[in-house]
Amino acid sequence: MVEFLQFTLSGISFGMIYAAIALSLVLIWRGTRLLNFAQGGMAMFTTYVAIEVIYHTGSYWAGFVVALAAGIVLGTAAELTVIRPSLGKPELNSVIITIGLLILLEGLAGIFYGGQYRSFPAAFSVTGLRVGSTALGVSRFDVFVAAAVLAAALLLAVGFKYTSAGLRMRAAAFNATVARLSGIRVARVITVGWALAGLLGALAGVLVSPSTFLYPNSMDTIFVFGFTAAVIGGLDSPAGAVIGGLLLGVVLSYAGGYLGSQVTALVALGILVVILMIRPAGIFSSAQVRRV
């Protein structure tokens, strides 16, 4: 039972990171119907920026904030320079451009920082918390990870639901034609979506790197898990992305804990295939509402 609790809490912590990546993918998907394969690469790059800032200033929080800002800048720059010119052309063009962007970022990281594994500091203690003599299997840092992603998701949800900017983003995502005819500058809304996605990716990068080390390909597996989470929840649904991330994190934690860590990628792939077969729009997608 204790083991089960430990696996569950650990799964929630990792699941929130998958949720952050999934949320960033959803933000871009809703605006442009494009899967951003460079999302993991962007997160890796901003994490390198964070580690450089931490190295030079000695402040974790300076690195944390600069990484988030770098995520916004990188997301905005990517949209304005390589994505916008490809919109309105065959969808495959945009997909290949994001793959190219991933290769470029991973190549640049290798050139600037080398290919060796680098450790990344954690904001809080990574020593496991205990209740009495029972180890919970999570640390203060894991709690911070869950709280940070949850706060970001809640801020986004509130912003989407209750602000004029959120309404603009939702309208542009659901029906760009009506949005434009209403006076909403959809191109600008898409840029904001990429900026927010860059921020969420950067958050995921600095949160996961203390557990995985940092190297040019370090976010590839995290991206695949984040993508799986987004597919589980539905690429159209921000709430689905968070729930999908949590579900995937917990299931993979059970699989790794009870069956061995070598099977986690296989389990994630199996879940992806099953979801795509039985409910390709995802569990929480609003696609059915749109067909009315």
Place this chain on the structure above:
Amino acid sequence: MNSPAGAEGAQGTQGTQGAQRSQGGQGGQGVRAGGAAALAVEDLVAGYGEVLALDNVTITADAASITAVLGANGAGKTTLLRAISGMVRPRSGRVLLDGADRAGHSPEDMARAGIAHVPEGQGVIPELTVEENLRLGMMSWPGIAPRRADRAAALAEAYERFGVLADRRRKLAATLSGGERQMLVIARALVARPRVLLLDEPSLGLAPRIMTQVMDTVVRLSQESGITTVLVEQNARAALAIADRGVVLNLGRVVAAADAKALAADVALRHHYLGF
């Protein structure tokens, strides 16, 4: 062409009903600060790829009047509205709003200039609530952050005009019937405080009783708010009954433009182009 209401007379014919409405509608709450606007399209050419949809189209719509644009499928009616609102970039020609040429401007800019375009059958966003759909009408208002009181007043006015929407304001627009959805898009256009309203097939797919309600609403908006309305309709009889002027398109060209009553009385023209 043997019609007395030919395109040649389009420029000089004034809609008398429109002039009367113009006087009565200047103080309408639905119109933004600039008041009702005259719309003119001159020698407009537009198309899709190699297909020419509009071939030197010229029409005028007096301020605060209703102009019905009629014609068979493929005549270019929808493309005309899309070219005016910026959804289709004209190849040449002018779109004049109170004399200022706005041809080729983006849909966002046209909306901010006071042109509200209600597209055929897709004006509602079903994933948003009724009130959120209405709030989209405020996105073209001048300024960055409209005052809360102005927003509330615009919504209150919309709910007062369309009581059925007030009862459903928190419901998803997906739950509305076809007629209610049409009311919603017209209400949203009104919230935008437009100077020109472009309506594309507002009666499409509606039961006759609901269609009558929609047409009555269009007339009421024109009379009370002084909005210049361009109405594209397959139902030529219903459109001419409420319009001040009519324009008949055929294969992308204007074949007749005159007072709506004159068009309705032209038996040869009706039989040849309008099917009644």
